Amino acid sequence: MASISVTEFDNDRFEIRTRNHAVLVDQPRADDVEVGASPVELMVMSLAGCAAYYAARYLRSNGLPHKGLRVDCQWNMRANPARVARVQLTIVSPSELDRDHRDGMIAAVSHCTVTNTLNDPPKIDVIASAPVPSVD
Secondary structure: OOOOEEEEEEOOEEEEEEOOEEEEEEOOOOOOOOOOEOHHHHHHHHHHHHHHHHHHHHHHHOOOOOOOOEEEEEEEEEOOOOEEEEEEEEEEOOOOOOHHHHHHHHHHHOOOHHHHHHHOOOOOOOOOOOOOOOOO
16 A cells, blocks of 8 residues: 655644655644645645646647646535535646547546546545554
């Protein structure tokens, strides 16, 4: 299995590490002092980023302009239980696309790993553990 580690470094502020990368996340605060996106925003950002990757790859593989590709994302929440209710991704191509290429790009984006994971969610196991005692 791949590995990610999340450590709290301040009240409701966390560092997420994977491979040689680190991302800071927190929750919106009343004092407007934030260190990063919220975990939910990060999840939606991952979806938009994955869509951008597949769209750019489609454009490149078809010899179409890809520099400046943009994915705009609108999303909202729902309660009971708290979750993301809807996400709308708008792919803004750096050049005009004919219908076939537009449909092809949308089809390519439908293969996004994050989209596939949300459409067929993984089994999630939560295990509580205490720290391993140090040996002196």
